[in-house]
Amino acid sequence: MTDRTGAAQRVLGGDLYTRIKQCKLLVVGAGGIGCELLKNVALAGFQDIHVIDLDTIELTNLNRQFLFQQQHVGQSKAKVARESVLRFNPSLSITAHHANIFEDKFSLGFFEQFDLVMNALDNLKARNHVNRMCLAANKPLIESGSAGYLGQVTVISKGKTECYECQPKPPPKQYPACTIRNTPSTIVHCIVWAKFLFSHLYGEADHENDVAPNPDDPELSADAKDSNTAMDEKQDGEEKRMNTRQWAESNDYDPQKLLEKLFVRDVIVLLSLASLWKKRAKPRVLDLSQINTAQDTHAKQEDVLPDQKLWTVQDCVDRFLHSAGELKKRFQACAPGDYLTWDKDDDVAMDFVCAAANLRAYVFGIPLKSRFDIKSMAGNIIPAIATTNAVVAGLILTEAMKVLRGDIDSCKAVYLSRTAMGAGRRVVNPVPISAPNPKCYVCGERAQVTVRLDPSRVTVETLAEQLLKKDLSLVAPVVVLASGAEMIAAPEDEEEEHILKTKVYPRTLASFGIRDGTACSVMDDMQANFKLSLVFRQADEHDPDTPYEIVADTSTAANNDGNGVGDGDEGDEAERGASSAAAEKRKHSPSPPPPTTTTTTTTQDVGDGTTTTTSDALADKTPAKKSKA
Numbered sequence: 207m208t209d210r211t212g213a214a215q216r217v218l219g220g221d222l223y224t225r226i227k228q229c230k231l232l233v234v235g236a237g238g239i240g241c242e243l244l245k246n247v248a249l250a251g252f253q254d255i256h257v258i259d260l261d262t263i264e265l266t267n268l269n270r271q272f273l274f275q276q277q278h279v280g281q282s283k284a285k286v287a288r289e290s291v292l293r294f295n296p297s298l299s300i301t302a303h304h305a306n307i308f309e310d311k312f313s314l315g316f317f318e319q320f321d322l323v324m325n326a327l328d329n330l331k332a333r334n335h336v337n338r339m340c341l342a343a344n345k346p347l348i349e350s351g352s353a354g355y356l357g358q359v360t361v362i363s364k365g366k367t368e369c370y371e372c373q374p375k376p377p378p379k380q381y382p383a384c385t386i387r388n389t390p391s392t393i394v395h396c397i398v399w400a401k402f403l404f405s406h407l408y409g410e411a412d413h414e415n416d417v418a419p420n421p422d423d424p425e426l427s428a429d430a431k432d433s434n435t436a437m438d439e440k441q442d443g444e445e446k447r448m449n450t451r452q453w454a455e456s457n458d459y460d461p462q463k464l465l466e467k468l469f470v471r472d473v474i475v476l477l478s479l480a481s482l483w484k485k486r487a488k489p490r491v492l493d494l495s496q497i498n499t500a501q502d503t504h505a506k507q508e509d510v511l512p513d514q515k516l517w518t519v520q521d522c523v524d525r526f527l528h529s530a531g532e533l534k535k536r537f538q539a540c541a542p543g544d545y546l547t548w549d550k551d552d553d554v555a556m557d558f559v560c561a562a563a564n565l566r567a568y569v570f571g572i573p574l575k576s577r578f579d580i581k582s583m584a585g586n587i588i589p590a591i592a593t594t595n596a597v598v599a600g601l602i603l604t605e606a607m608k609v610l611r612g613d614i615d616s617c618k619a620v621y622l623s624r625t626a627m628g629a630g631r632r633v634v635n636p637v638p639i640s641a642p643n644p645k646c647y648v649c650g651e652r653a654q655v656t657v658r659l660d661p662s663r664v665t666v667e668t669l670a671e672q673l674l675k676k677d678l679s680l681v682a683p684v685v686v687l688a689s690g691a692e693m694i695a696a697p698e699d700e701e702e703e704h705i706l707k708t709k710v711y712p713r714t715l716a717s718f719g720i721r722d723g724t725a726c727s728v729m730d731d732m733q734a735n736f737k738l739s740l741v742f743r744q745a746d747e748h749d750p751d752t753p754y755e756i757v758a759d760t761s762t763a764a765n766n767d768g769n770g771v772g773d774g775d776e777g778d779e780a781e782r783g784a785s786s787a788a789a790e791k792r793k794h795s796p797s798p799p800p801p802t803t804t805t806t807t808t809t810q811d812v813g814d815g816t817t818t819t820t821s822d823a824l825a826d827k828t829p830a831k832k833s834k835a
């Protein structure tokens with residue numbers, strides 16, 4: 207026995223120490239919290255540890271992920287974390303998986319081999335997935351997160367505590383498409399547009415999400431005819447029918463032409479939509495001849511870091527042309543079906559977004575921002591603080607010990623706040639963990655989601671891609687109709703996926719017999735044992751921007767005759783009552799609120815996952831750097 211384990215044994219007591227030693231542990235994520243956590247569990251005496259992380263080490267990780275050093279940059283986080291931990295305790299068994307938690311190999315059987323799972327992740331999608339896998343495998347999960355000075359640790363135990371998805375998370379802030387495409391008024395609007403532009407040009411082909419001037423702006427409805435005529439005049443027939451990606455393809459992604467299209471021709475089109483500018487300042491066309499001779503508009507900024515310097519408009523033009531040229535090469539070198547994914551740490555992709563956002567800001571008379579500021583907003587960066595992660599990792603271990611003692615009842619949800627809170631003036635705030643929400647569609651006894659939509663207008667694609675995958679976090683949804691037929695099947699190969707996307711996706715739900723009151727079963731081919739009942743209610747109107755509304759509370763179902771269908775308005779009233787009562791209860795709860803941040807332009811997937819800051823369509827942290835269409 208080394209001195210180090212001897213001390214742990216004396217502190218923990220023989221019984222707990224033995225339980226820790228015998229516990230087979232899974233740690234998901236080897237980033238900021240994960241590195242601290244792996245060090246803690248190794249020192250506390252855990253002997254059999256698996257760690258999963260899909261990422262490689264970046265230079266920017268080194269200020270807080272202490273298992274990594276400069277020579278490790280570019281290597282697998284999971285593997286290097288394993289080697290570093292083994293260096294200070296070579297007798298451990300650590301298995302490193304450089305992989306995405308969504309991979310098939312991390313099946314129910316994989317999760318079942320563990321006694322305890324700890325999440326050290328940074329995104330909602332992966333957290334939801336591990337939550338569902340642990341519920342299916344009936345394994346305790348310790349969930350954690352941090353955002354700046356704020357942090358959170360909680361324990362999830364099937365049937366005993368609420369699960370990660372028992373309380374709905376606030377939806378990320380979205381901006382109306384017309385503001386982004388026609389009338390931006392803040393730098394955030396310009397950054398959202400620039401990120402859309404990147405995905406639209408170089409990402410997975412999506413012909414619906416254009417970035418060009420939008421003639422369907424409701425503000426134009428009064429003089430729709432004029433606006434269409436104006437658009438006709440400014441664009442020839444062919445150009446009018448093409449979206450920006452098709453236009454770029456037909457112009458060989460030429461950076462100079464792209465610059466002129468986006469900041470000259472499209473602006474002329476926008477200027478022609480007169481009613482947009484009745485009450486706002488008109489945009490200005492980017493006049494390259496003037497800019498080329500213009501003086502540097504910004505005072506010399508000698509004493510700031512390079513990234514914090516404001517680019518001149520000419521700098522933006524140069525960076526745009528250069529990055530668009532590089533991206534063109536990369537995109538054209540992609541194998542068929544492959545595409546580029548935006549990543550804030552990819553310098554070329556970041557330069558493109560920074561230049562495009564600033565040029566758009568210039569066109570609309572919005573103050574330009576430094577690359578540093580734009581990166582923070584575009585990448586939804588809340589500075590990570592090493593000490594917060596260390597405290598969170600310590601709290602994870604404290605809760606883990608209670609779990610291993612078999613004392614789930616004494617586990618707490620613990621929040622770190624920035625300033626001392628409550629009567630005890632504490633920064634570390636433990637609160638009782640709520641009981642499971644019986645109406646939770648993930649862990650509730652009667653998992654059900656009611657959705658209000660117009661089945662004759664909503665397509666299977668919207669159901670699968672938006673509602674099931676995006677809103678409900680299913681990975682591979684399977685939807686079975688009452689007849690037993692599968693409306694949406696999980697494709698086994700590329701051919702099946704092609705059939706699903708070309709033959710089934712374009713159909714309306716009504717064409718499958720879905721109408722007011724229809725219920726169907728939903729399963730997830732990737733999330734074992736996950737099953738919910740989806741009930742459709744007829745919407746009075748159809749709004750293409752919000753084609754459906756999730757009725758979160760399922761009390762309609764509890765009141766009905768058992769086929770999962772409520773009977774109309776009374777049910778709705780009950781739902782509203784129940785929801786507001788629950789909200790009221792939470793409002794009066796003595797517990798400190800979960801951490802929220804004060805940053806105004808960052809977003810949903812902050813570390814804690816339950817609490818989001820403000821913006822945005824800016825957030826799109828995707829686990830895979832580059833994926834196949």
Ligand SMILES: Nc1ncnc2c1ncn2[C@@H]1O[C@H](COP(=O)(O)OP(=O)(O)OP(=O)(O)O)[C@@H](O)[C@H]1O
Nearest residue numbers: 235236237238259260261305306307327328332829
């Ligand atoms: N689906 C997933 N499968 C496996 N690992 C994941 C998955 N999603 C996120 N992770 C890992 O979780 C870790 C979270 O750590 P952290 O929040 O410190 O992020 P980071 O990427 O290291 O930091 P930053 O985003 O600030 O650069 C990351 O190492 C990330 O790779």
Ligand SMILES: [Zn+2]
Nearest residue numbers: 369372646649
């Ligand atoms: Zn739940």
